[in-house]
Amino acid sequence: MNPLRLRSIDHTGMVVASLDESITLYRDVLGLPLVHREMLTEQGVEAALLNIGDSHIELITPVRADSGVARFLAERGPGLHHIAYRVNDIDAALASLSAAGMRLIDEQPRTGIRGSRVAFLHPKAVGGVLTELVEPATHR
Numbered sequence: 001m002n003p004l005r006l007r008s009i010d011h012t013g014m015v016v017a018s019l020d021e022s023i024t025l026y027r028d029v030l031g032l033p034l035v036h037r038e039m040l041t042e043q044g045v046e047a048a049l050l051n052i053g054d055s056h057i058e059l060i061t062p063v064r065a066d067s068g069v070a071r072f073l074a075e076r077g078p079g080l081h082h083i084a085y086r087v088n089d090i091d092a093a094l095a096s097l098s099a100a101g102m103r104l105i106d107e108q109p110r111t112g113i114r115g116s117r118v119a120f121l122h123p124k125a126v127g128g129v130l131t132e133l134v135e136p137a138t139h140r
């Protein structure tokens, strides 16, 4: 069995210029329930989660000019930013990827939205797609 065990798409991350305006679009126009909003100081972003089936849309906007998301927004404008796969055991998943020679942005998990544990894989190692692993804090 592959020890990675990617279980599902936890969320798709979109970089937005205005969190309020984007929440209005996704909640009020597209009809997705807003379930969470959080300032992630360490990552220099504010984020919101909207439910879609068993997955989420994650809207992220920079709150610091030196964050990676701020650079993304400045260089490419708003748009698709990353895909996040849900795992049960992020430590085992990272160990498995390290052993396979995967280039990681995060060698160790960091704290993500809603108390989850997250780690990013380098986009150059995943066909140009910034890829996140998420071990949720709780069942939802």
Ligand code: CO
Residues within 6 Å of the ligand: 011, 013, 058, 082, 084, 132
């Ligand atoms: Co994410």
